[in-house]
Amino acid sequence: MTFTIREDGFACVLAGREVLRSAPYAPAFAIARGAPSVEMVRGNFAISDAPTDRVELGFARPEGEDLLLSASDGSEPMLRLSLQHDALTVTTLTPGFDRVWVDLAANADEHIWGGGEQMSYLNLSGRRFPIWTSEPGVGRDKSTELTRLMDQNGMAGGDYWWTNYPQPTFLTSTLWACHLGSSAYSVLDFTDAARHRIEVWEGAFTLEFFSADDLPTLVGALSSRFGRQPALPDWAIGGAIVGLKEGEASFARLEKIIEAGAQVSGLWCEDWIGIRQTSFGRRLFWDWSWNEPRYPDLPARIAALAEKGIRFLGYVNPYLANDGKQYAEAEALGYLALQQDSDAVYLVDFGEFDCGVVDFTNPAAMDWFAERVIGKEMLDFGLSGWMADFGEYLPVDLRLHDGSDPMLMHNRWPVLWAEANARAVASRGKTGEAVFFMRAGFSGVQAHCPLLWAGDQSVDFTRHDGINTVITAALSAGLVGNAYSHSDVGGYTSLHGNVRTADLIMRWCELGAFSPVMRSHEGNRPDDNLQIDSSPELLNAFASMSRVHKALAPYVRHLSDEAVVTGLPVQRPLFLHYFDPALFCVQDQYLCGADMLVAPIVEADATQREVILPGDTPWRHLWTGEDFAPGTHTIAAPYGEPPVFFLPDSKFAPLFATIRESK
Template sequence: MRRVSTAVFRARRRRRRWPRRLLVCFVVFVLVAAAGLISWTRTFPSDDLDAVQPARLTFAPGVGGTRAQNIEAVVFGDRLQLQRDNRVVWTSPTNQSFVTAARSTVAYDEHRGYFWPQVDTTRSWTAQTVDSVRAEGNRIIVGGRLKGSPDVPYTMTVSPRGAGGLDVLLTTTSNAVDALGFQTGRTRGRGVHGFGEQFDSFDLSGRLIPLLVREQGVGRGEQPVTFLADATQRGAGGARSMTYAAYPTFVTDDLRGVRLAPSSPEAGAFGIADTRNSDRVGLQIWSRSLHLELTSADFASDLLAQQQGPVTRPTLAKWTQDGLIVGVQGGSAKVRDTVRRLKAAGVRVAGVWIQDWTGGRTTSFGDRLWWTWQPDPERYPDWKQLVGELQAQGVRTTTYVNPFLTDASGRPGTNLYAQAAARGYLIRDVDGQPYQQDQGGFSATMVDLTNPAARQWFSQVIAHHVLADGVVGFMADFAEGLPMDARLHSGDPRTLHNRWPKLWAETVKAGCAAAGRTDCVTWFRSGTPDMASDTPLFWTGDQLVTWSTDDGLASSLLGTFSAGVSGWALDHSDLGGYTSVDAVAKNYVRSPELLQRWGEVAAFGVVMRSHEGNRPAQNLQVYDPTQVAATARSSRIFAALAPYRATVLDEATRDGIPAVRHTWVNWPNTTAAANDRQFFLGQSVLVAPVLSEGSRTATVSFPPGTWVNIFTGRSYAGGATTNVPAPLGTPAAFVRADDPWLPKIQAALRAQSVR
């Protein structure tokens, strides 16, 4: 055997070491890069919340329950229970305080309408003593102390609520605190729902939810677009708890509800909802007084009707039920051609939505608008004639407006920005100048809606410019971005921030009235608890052109569900989604199947309105030659459902029960109520949309009874979860076999040639 010299052996060993050394170096590099990436992502803005946790509840010796006419407070030793007409309306958590207090500072990091609250609690009061429970006329007054240094006195006055349930006024006279907490007991593990429009699971247990109006984000967890938005636009990826409409309102599976009285000042205050403990729900509101409304019912729909109360809600104009409101822009010729081609293809066209009526501009985010609120003479030189021609064809025209103005120097028409600035009608920055807010490629300034003269002036702008020439409605965008450091005509922006959508809605309503438009169709994405009397319609904002539960088609349903049990009776989404982004690793554009499936969902909604999106040229449109057949079929399904949907809209307008609703509203405490991927239109029509690319089946959780597919006639047994066929063009939609609406709906579908 040949011997290998020591030198050769050592050389070979060194050569074998090099790959291992390279591998080690590579692993070290990856670990260092990952650590750096993690450290960098931690610099992205985020919420920092701190909610006070309740401690022990103690009743002073001799304290017992009492009755005042038909209301009663029952003391069990470890909890307090409130009743009306012998029905339990509310109970405190067992062995835990139901009133807490805190002294804390709330700072905000903000960027382009995104806000991240930073809560720093310096003192808290968590242990509660109830010193007295007494009747006084038709009221019950509960008094006591929160133990601390100093003790904090509180008074809770309970009285009958006109719409059912109980009114509770919780107050403290202590200046040591700036936030009060109210804890509600629930059966351990039972679900909690609401808190405004939450793009999250319908059961919001296990959450800490900031009650703050703000931009919802782009991606909200869907990757890689969320990381890209966070990295390049300073946190704009958003998170699950970010929403345009966060309300201090909830209902539970115990069929009880709690909300702050919508018209009370504290309903617009910053707050935190705490559902992390399975036996209670907490509201912590930055106010020293809370006007609470407590409700209870045997059925979920009755609970919602009782909680929402007798509100006079505007009705939705009947023409919106005739078919598609097509989103189209690009000039008069394109609008005319699009309507002509859609009608020729058999699409039921009820209206057009022309958002670029004021002119367009291109930014890094895509196609944007000139916020001048006057027709653009270049794109629409014959604007009045166009609107009139469409009206003659039975097609109504809707447009777009928001509460901002941009400097229109050099453009035709009146420079409304300059006019408003000269009159002092704009919000101001710390230097007293019009507050220029970065819109991503241009700046704009909000009209100061705390100034009565400014609101009157802007309502006239809406009446005489936006609603001129036969226009019948518009998207009323934004209102969630009032800066916390703005200088206003009156009031503190920190306490008015959550109220700004209400001021915007009142201004829009006044504009419609000034224009004589009693059936004005307006839709908002930002909201407050008391907007139901100001507008007939809401929409879920700017979803991605994807399927996802984070920020796509599925997320629009989740937002609709929670908004529906929080007071938004009529809600819808942009058909096809809005946000399209080239995230380098992935180009987010609509697929043909996504557009068709979104149309199928919209066919069972309250209105059917499409959007071209922020990058129209890169995305399929409902009017493209390859899509018009699917658009025609969905629009005809929508039209066929009009007689049934009219009864649903009447109920929603009268009682506040959501038209598009989670199964829980109709069938609480059933296995079907756990399914977040199906919905009801009203009481009768169950829809299980396909929410994933390539799927030709839908998973349906049927409530009790026998259910019939309205397209195929096939029957399915209730009380079971079943995979049912759902080919493109045939949504999985069902009505109970014993429901009188079944034959009527089937006949209407046949009349529209879609069955």
């Protein structure tokens, strides 16, 4: 990457392509003094800014190999630009100026992807995306009654850009990518076809640029930059992980599920640490050790499951309930974040109970949580995996051990949380064997977290918060270095009378079967909602799809091993291998590897759907063996047979042909 100086300004050129151009009449940089307002209610944020003294910097002069930018010709420089390899370092020179806007070059017909794990839109073009990890909201659509009700209750309705896992990284259809090297609040703004604007709430940061001759190579480069996950272990992909939270009764229920013919590789009991009932639903007691009254003889149960080839999984998050034993231990050791104006522990309201924040900026606290909690209480106890929940709630008005600004640490918190989990797993020599899954993330989480899950979708088919959003989540996250994603089969959030239907559960079972990991969840209100074993029909549907998932395991093993080498995700947008502008916005179907295409049913009571078959060679229907020419087709979709196709010349074609018998 180089600077090109011109009579009317300058440009940054990457592999022969202008990615930034600036002139006095069209400055690419502006700065200002920020005046932020941040309000948090249980992980939901209202953030605004009232910047002052905004200055556009249209004049540049060289200083050595750097450029100095100023507001007028000959005036005092206010910004420094430095190039090193393919990274542009931006530094404000005037004290107090901590807002920077950068305009990158854009083409009118350019398409944009990335942004971390986006739920609503795979193609980011035409919209702006604030980068701030938070609860994703319930409803996420201001036109719906559910969103309105949730907004009234703790600002919890959300919007299309709200996500547990944002990342200031984007790729373009002209085959370059940009990553913002800052953890500050930022905005990726693609509302103007003439530029890509990045707003950064920090006065010093880097912009890293990547280019390639094709999209798979570009995706692989981003994966290398952020760190690749290990291959998934055989047990995680070789059957369904059944999520139950009914204490000791969970084991009898599991036996009936297995007797119905389900292929089960794991039992996930998030309530292994006990229950705390709240108005939101059946929640957990946030003290991370075995709750013996709820699960008597659990060590023996875990051993018995292991003899059957079934792993036991649990739950943990980075907060400690202030009425638990581990909170008292952490407080005594000085491992909890403090209030800004006193040495009192900062407590976070999680909805009818309060928690302390384990301060991961303190190396001793990080070590304590990794060893004392995850290592001894979980791994040594016999857990093979767990949901590593939350990570988005770091308040911006607490005091951290290392003195860092919480506004800059907030987005990094999920990465530190992932590191704590990965460190514990590595300490027991179980990297690539024990699997934890996270919903929260930010740049760099890829190097630590082996598996994403798409968070707490509503138990419905709604456009911005239903089953379809988990596809968008997997595809967007996969483009920025996350090889594996999955979701709660059945969805999670049930509020204001919104409950699961049998239709939803059966369709989600189908989607889960064609995901890298298939895992069910009982949701926040299990007693109000249908479960996978609520009726013979539902149990048969789950069992059938678990057998399909099991049969697909050799192919998923191939894709997982491929991800380690190439960085390509298991679930891929069609345009990753078929670079056709007509496919750039397709987000309701995906390629599973290069050889299989999955078009899940994501509308209520649908018995068919339109499917796009890309390329110029036929695709074979998984369930009938019929070949279809490339193009758009209306495909029947009875329960248990979602539209799935494969390439007849794939080396896995014989395996695919056996799947229809497995169900």
